[in-house]
Amino acid sequence: MPRISDDVQPFEAHATDADLEDLRARLAAARLPEAETVHRAAPDPRRWDQGVPLADLVDLVDYWRTEYDWRSFEARLNRIGQYRTTIDGLGIHFLHRRSERPDAVPLILTHGWPGSVAEFVDIVEELADPSDAGAPAFHVVAPSLPGFGYSDKPATTGWGIEKIAAAWVELMGRLGYDKFLAHGGDWGGVITTVLGGRFPEHVLGIHTLTPQAPPGLTTDGLTAAEIAWTEETRDFWGHRAAYAKQQATRPQTIGYSLVDSPVGLLAWILDKFAEWTDTEDSPFERVSRDRILDDVTLYWLTGTGASAARIYYESHDSLDPELRVEVPSALTVYPRDVEKCPRGWAERRFREIVWWGVPEVGGHFPSLEVPGEFVADLRGGLGAVLGVRAVLERGQ
Template identity: 80%
Template sequence: MPGPTSDVQDVQEFEAHATDADLDELRARLAAARLPEAETVRGAAPGPRRWEQGVPLADLVDLVHYWRTAYDWRSFEARLNRIGQFRTTIDDLGIHFLHRRSARADATPLVLTHGWPDSVARFVDVVDELADPKDADAPAFHVVVPSLPGFGYSDRPTTTGWGTEKIAAAWVELMGRLGYHRFAAHGGDWGGNITTVLGGRFPAHVLGIHTTFAEGPPGLTTDGLTPVEREWVEETRRFWSHRAAYAKQQATRPQTIGYALVDSPVGLLAWILDKFAEWSDTGDSPFETMSRDRVLDDVTLYWLTRTGASAARIYYESHNALDPELRVDVPSAISAYPHDTEKCPRPWARERYRRIVRWSVAEAGGHFPSLEVPGYFVKDLREGLAAVLAAAR
């Protein structure tokens, strides 16, 4: 891939606008949905057992009704357009991204990378505060939020090869085109993996990283871990043993599940809602902490762009693909949230991230902290990046 340039002529403004016909068709499909019978644990008290067979029928029926009769996609479209949307072509693939320049002269370029089953919707509620904080003493950022290849308004790859290594290289090219030849990076889920690759492969361009999804090298021993860290290891083992069927499906047969995700809005909603529920720090419904509208913004974006299959393919491209020898020598800040799917013990993280300048364990939050606890997330991200930038000077 060619090195970064500053040729902003390669970047075009973009506006989201679904046709009325597309929205009418969505509502018609929702009205005509065929639903299964209720789960056989129906009647269980609120809590995890109520969800142990998947999304409960009553919850889905309520949400489908709201999606069809009251949800306002146009409001989210307008929000994206206000932030600022753009597209550029990298290695023959169109890449969509949000770009919010700070008014502050001392702002640092920052790329935020989402994962699955989310999208740029993961960050829309924090972009403005990161770019132009109310507190003049808080760091400010020129914020760039790309849509992963095959997600949202980015193009859907037609060939294999768009794994996390190539995506990280594309982000360096993207930031260079915007004039950001040195920048900081943050991510969670696949975004955390890509952020790790950015820090490890491109230290000449990456000032430092912040991630909520640290990954130590494989094969490390539990000797010397604290009881809490040992429990993290056991939780991760249980997750991959009993709760990761979605990942195996998408890593091995993304095309098969893709037909349902692109053809049925109710099927798409259930597939994604299941993860928002299971991976959030809640006692029962994900809407205890997350906005119902924001979850539907995310699902509707997948639906309107027909990216259920193409987004699933990131697992085919990159599942277990992080180079075990990759080491990150740029300053790194790592945050763990109590109900995330994986939490990396600090001794294990130190084996990959050689300059951890801040380590944080939140009291609340899960896999989607920018949606679940946005105020805390912004504060933690700022403090982490402040430590990173101080170490990078």
């Protein structure tokens, strides 16, 4: 077992009863707007054309206030194992679950926005100690991004994707993992790309749900389906990404609402779960109310609505156009994700693609929407990465 640095300290999540009572009181006293002026009967995704429908929000707020059990989720976090360490003056929180398997490989999982480590709670155990003895096993590390969850909130600018990737290398080293695999989606996928491109001496290979091509590529040579992908992605960034522009330019302004109003925070995040999941009407077709509220309540209790939004201010459109990833890469594009990159474009950045996954179902949050399929894809992709590494090592 590798030696863990003395700088790493155990951590337990425990909200005060007063904080939970305050949350319920704010929910009970919420002042809501009138209903949207788009009236459609469920099921119909167009019900959400003006944002979260009032009836859906009222139901979820009532459930959050009267039935949702934060203590259950809090206990699950504590059972996995939580820790904190300070890197470049900032406290970083992370889950760490070591496998019992002697052949396990270190793996860092990085979430995005509006996600959190809550995205991984349901899959950590299966990744660390799989029920199938023939499946690969991993020592799982899942950090909270700076400004998210139980990580500290940066007090100065500078914590963008490059610095975060470097901090993850330092974190893994403190845990005794000099070489490791990396996975991520959304911002986590971009950070994972930076890890693979900047730190090949430490990163065995990567799996990302957010492959991004260098800018300026044309659609010449793409299939009709791939051209449709590019059109959908362009439409998303052109017409449905106001949230990103707001958080990239004025995160402090929206932050007041996200930190002061639990209903405002819920609506801001629920809107993304609704639009970005593989559903026909409501995100609850794929993701339970409890799982969404685990994520939202974590933001609320840690007061991180504003600090998490600032990752857009720090990093929007900041991926180095010249960055190339030479380590073995597994890339997966889910059918209902909001940003889809054709393989031909991805090959311009990722120089050794060993796995190209296009599942039949799933959207932007596959670990919550389709956890079984997600774990199978992640294992398949990382298994392909490890297979290539083994061949390379035998040839040396």
